[in-house]
Amino acid sequence: MIRPIVFTSLLACLAGALAAEDTSPPEVLFATHCAVCHGDDRLGALGPALIPEALRRLKGDRLEAVIAHGRDATQMPGFADQLSAQEIAVLAAYVHEPLPEIPVWDIAKIDSTRDLNPEYVAPESPQHSADPMNLFVVVETGDHHISVLDGDKMEVMARLETPLAVHGGPKFTPDGRFVFIMSRDGWVQKVDLWNMQEVGRVRAGINSRNIAMSADGKWLAVANYLPMTLTLLSTEDLSVVEVKQVRGKDGTPSRVSAVYQAPPRDSFVLALKDVPEIWEVFYGEDPPFYGFVHDHRDEGPLGYDEPFPVRVVTVPEILDDFFFSQNYEYVMGAWRDGQGGHVIDMVIGQKVADLELPGMPHLGSGITWQHDGRQVMATPHLREGVLSVIDMNNWETVQQIKTEGPGFFLRSHEATPYVWADVFFGPNRDLMHVIDKDSLEIVKTLKPAEGKTVAHVEFDRYGKHALVSIWERDGAVIVYDAATLKEVKRLPMSKPSGKYNVHNKITFSSGTSH
Numbered sequence: 001m002i003r004p005i006v007f008t009s010l011l012a013c014l015a016g017a018l019a020a021e022d023t024s025p026p027e028v029l030f031a032t033h034c035a036v037c038h039g040d041d042r043l044g045a046l047g048p049a050l051i052p053e054a055l056r057r058l059k060g061d062r063l064e065a066v067i068a069h070g071r072d073a074t075q076m077p078g079f080a081d082q083l084s085a086q087e088i089a090v091l092a093a094y095v096h097e098p099l100p101e102i103p104v105w106d107i108a109k110i111d112s113t114r115d116l117n118p119e120y121v122a123p124e125s126p127q128h129s130a131d132p133m134n135l136f137v138v139v140e141t142g143d144h145h146i147s148v149l150d151g152d153k154m155e156v157m158a159r160l161e162t163p164l165a166v167h168g169g170p171k172f173t174p175d176g177r178f179v180f181i182m183s184r185d186g187w188v189q190k191v192d193l194w195n196m197q198e199v200g201r202v203r204a205g206i207n208s209r210n211i212a213m214s215a216d217g218k219w220l221a222v223a224n225y226l227p228m229t230l231t232l233l234s235t236e237d238l239s240v241v242e243v244k245q246v247r248g249k250d251g252t253p254s255r256v257s258a259v260y261q262a263p264p265r266d267s268f269v270l271a272l273k274d275v276p277e278i279w280e281v282f283y284g285e286d287p288p289f290y291g292f293v294h295d296h297r298d299e300g301p302l303g304y305d306e307p308f309p310v311r312v313v314t315v316p317e318i319l320d321d322f323f324f325s326q327n328y329e330y331v332m333g334a335w336r337d338g339q340g341g342h343v344i345d346m347v348i349g350q351k352v353a354d355l356e357l358p359g360m361p362h363l364g365s366g367i368t369w370q371h372d373g374r375q376v377m378a379t380p381h382l383r384e385g386v387l388s389v390i391d392m393n394n395w396e397t398v399q400q401i402k403t404e405g406p407g408f409f410l411r412s413h414e415a416t417p418y419v420w421a422d423v424f425f426g427p428n429r430d431l432m433h434v435i436d437k438d439s440l441e442i443v444k445t446l447k448p449a450e451g452k453t454v455a456h457v458e459f460d461r462y463g464k465h466a467l468v469s470i471w472e473r474d475g476a477v478i479v480y481d482a483a484t485l486k487e488v489k490r491l492p493m494s495k496p497s498g499k500y501n502v503h504n505k506i507t508f509s510s511g512t513s514h
């Protein structure tokens with residue numbers, strides 16, 4: 001539901017809480033100044049959770065600057081006139097400390113956070129005249145909203161509030177009607193695109209990575225860093241069906257870097273962050289027999305009669321980032337500090353090839369297409385201005401395309417001859433390359449807004465238009481004609497971090513992320 005934002009009462013609470021002495025211990029400073037918005041337990045309330053897992057990206061003195069001066073376009077006020085520099089430093093150090101103990105986040109706890117919208121009434125049919133398959137969901141992290149776009153008219157149809165700090169791609173049910181959106185604080189929100197209403201939300205983890213949808217649309221898997229679990233939700237009503245403790249074979253607890261759907265296998269595949277294992281969690285009626293499963297809930301006998309049996313695949317290195325072949329038979333994996341990658345055959349559960357991948361590839365952004373009669377995949381690199389193009393038959397590098405800087409996202413569509421690649425990092429972050437899929441050459445470099453970060457592309461269902469983000473608070477989504485590469489329209493948006501076309505997502509277009 002769209003909740004009213006109560007600026008006045010929030011500020012009044014904060015103002016009333018300004019009684020701290022200079023010498024107060026950090027717990028008291030926190031309770032006095034922060035708890036009203038961020039929760040007594042630091043797990044978040046009106047504001048986000050203040051725990052190290054959620055603050056990793058506020059390195060150095062950036063957190064102190066936020067406490068002192070607040071955050072633009074949010075309800076976070078500055079405290080510089082109320083707290084000394086030393087108190088601010090003490091508070092920053094305090095919230096960077098791990099929680100004294102990890103809160104229990106089991107089925108009962110998660111269910112207690114479930115918040116279904118009392119005003120939601122399920123409609124019988126779409127309550128709008130737009131093509132439901134050509135809608136876009138645009139995530140605007142600048143002010144924590146999604147906008148839903150009509151992909152034919154390129155007009156905003158609806159805008160809804162989201163939980164704070166949405167990350168990763170929203171996931172659609174196979175019929176394209178419902179979309180699920182996840183925040184880094186573990187909230188999962190369900191929205192009905194037939195009437196543009198929130199159905200409800202639930203906090204599936206304390207600090208979460210991403211979500212994946214089962215092929216039958218019944219289950220949603222939530223990958224968590226904190227606690228170290230995988231939460232399985234019913235997509236119907238957001239109730240919890242299982243919370244899997246994630247531990248390696250030797251019992252070492254592990255965070256889950258990410259979970260992906262593998263539709264033809266009726267499974268979810270998990271990248272484990274702390275042990276060199278991949279987990280495959282089956283949800284189908286008749287899971288294939290791989291001979292080895294384990295389940296740490298009771299350490300007891302294991303079996304395929306478990307509702308979500310787990311298969312464990314041991315890998316040579318801890319893999320942070322994944323890419324699946326289009327038939328989901330192979331997983332290409334890379335590790336963050338490594339200079340290469342592996343190919344794992346998911347049928348035999350073994351590494352079958354090495355990959356040449358320098359400069360930290362961002363495999364999650366990989367896409368595939370046909371090149372010279374063979375299937376290739378391309379991935380950007382987070383530390384080098386290069387795109388690697390890899391032959392998916394022999395796993396050799398076909399070409400490394402030099403770019404104007406390291407990129408984050410890559411997109412194409414079956415109906416376009418081009419790949420669009422951003423230059424996310426460095427001085428040229430205002431550039432967007434357009435690359436010919438046959439020649440593998442950059443044919444045009446766009447600069448839609450001088451000095452502003454330009455990133456993330458998504459095509460409409462027909463591949464006729466490419467939507468590009470100006471990734472700023474006063475940003476925009478720019479609609480380009482995908483053939484002429486000319487700008488058609490500019491829609492103002494608040495830091496549109498990603499956009500997702502219903503048809504391309506539910507048909508698993510080879511040009512987009514899955």
Ligand code: DHE
Nearest residue numbers: 057141166167168169170210211257258364497498513514
């Ligand atoms: Fe993401 C997707 C991991 C930082 C914006 N990011 C993903 C996915 C993973 C991932 C595993 C795939 C999830 C999915 O779609 O199901 N991201 C990570 C990291 O490990 C990393 C490098 C560090 C971290 O802080 O977690 C990271 N990501 C960022 C950012 O800093 C970005 C640019 C801004 C932000 O909002 O946090 C960012 N990530 C995104 C976006 C997607 C994403 C917009 C969805 C891409 C898509 O089009 O599908």
